[in-house]
Amino acid sequence: MNITLRQLRAFIAVAELGQFNLAANSLHLTQSAVSILIRDLEEEIGARLFDRHTRMVCLTLVGQEFLPQARKILKDLELAVGDVRDNASLKRGQVTIAAAIVLAATIVPPIIARFLRMYPEISVNIRDMPEEAITPALKRNEVDIAVGTLSEDDTEISATPLLRDKLMLICREDHHFAKRRSVSWAELKDENLIVLAATNPLRNLVEHNLIRVVPNFRPKYEVRFSTTAISMISAGMGVGVLPENSSQLASAVQVKTIDLVDPLVMRDVSLLQRRQHSLSPAADRLRAAFVAWAADRAGFSSRD
Template sequence: MNITLRQIRAFLAVAEVGAFARAAERMHLSPSALSTLVKELEEQIGLRLFYRSTRVVQLTEAGAEFLPLARKALEDLEAAVAGSRALAEVKRGRVTVAASIVIAATLLPWVIQSFQQRHPGIQCILKDGFEETIRDQVRRGEVDLGVGTLVEGEPGLTEVTLYQDHLVALVPDGHPLAERGAVTWRELAKHPLISLSDQSPSRALADAAFDSVGLRPVPAHVATFSSTLISMVAAGMGVAALPVNVRQLSRRTGVQTRMLVRPTVKRNMGVYSRSDAELTPAANAFLKHMQAFVKSKGSLPDEAAEAAAH
């Protein structure tokens, strides 16, 4: 069968007004064109839908049965078109973002909140977890976007830079290094070191910095999450090197942060998406909003604004 939308509209117009001439006026067609559409529909169905006379047009039994079905088909199609337009116009939809625990706690809540003020019909789902798993989540299509440390040459991924930040030393209140304005990597290595697992991109940056000055310190303790590491530093178990955005979490726990120098280690933070799939309208709108949000700097919460400014 090859029933068209115009044929269904023509049938419904005749059924509703009971006359071909008036139905043709409603559809801005000539009576003969409208009659042709109805005839084509009857041929497709194989049954007459109307009794025609010079005075009146009435539905046949088949036409009466077909009428509610035709109305529902038209309503369903119009609803589908309206839904698709809403998606395209970012009036509804869903976007899923994966990020490390620190980024999820220090940047994305403010991004999501401001995004949903503009797009209240979009549902935003934030998946916080291990940074080292973000890329695979994006590749597998489990999330639309991933936010984390950019690594050059990642296969299957498109990268967009958001900002650049740097590593800082974390020391407990009252620690000798807390009296310094900045801390060198050699100075940091003289104290018990608490590190993230060796799969962490931040750990890789710290190891490379130590290696650049001829040091390979063995961590006294290893933690999986940055939040755990911060508490371990606060408990006096050692010192650590983490990205500057942890200051928003550490300042309430009795932990001081100091700039790490010689060398200063910077990293590029950005967004991952699949290179073999087009972003949904909702995900694309969220990405653009996040870029604008970070670029504005002043609207970022405290340390995240400072990180974006570097």
């Protein structure tokens, strides 16, 4: 079946106005063009839609049954096009962003809050999750974009750098490292080390550097969340190696953040998305907000 929108508009106009010439004027077409559109529509449907009289036309029974359906088709199309235009103009839209637990509690909320002040009609859903859950969520199309650490190249995921922060030693305030300005990786060999899960990208960074100076490295505890590790450190159960921005979550507990050196290890925080996958206008604008935040932050740091 090859029914066109022009045919439907012509059919509705003739049905409502009762004359081909009036319908033609309303559609800015010639009367013969409207006649051809109606004829072609009747041929596609396989039934007459109008009974023609000398000056007037009236709907056949088939035409009476078809008219509300034709109106609904056009109305649904107008609503669909309106929705697309509203989304494109950011008058409405929805974005789902994933973020690693610590990042979701530190850098992400202020950026989204500023974004929503600019685009209040857009709904932003935040899914905080472990680092290792972010890439699978992107690949399953459960989230539009994400903020996290990509531990290795992935042909399905693109990464736009947002910031770099260093790995730091976290210990309790009364720990023998607490008054030091820095601690080397090698000095961790006799400590009860609390590490993140083996699937977490940060774990790879920690193990890579520890094994070089402590070949027989074995963690004392393994947890899934940085917040759990910080609480355990506060309870005196050991020390941990976490990103620098984790210290923002440690202010309420009795722990210290100390530079970890020899070597100084950095990790990249990136804006992640699926490769060769177009973002919605709302998601693309939120992505741009994060990239702009990173650029502003880099510019501020260069002036310090």
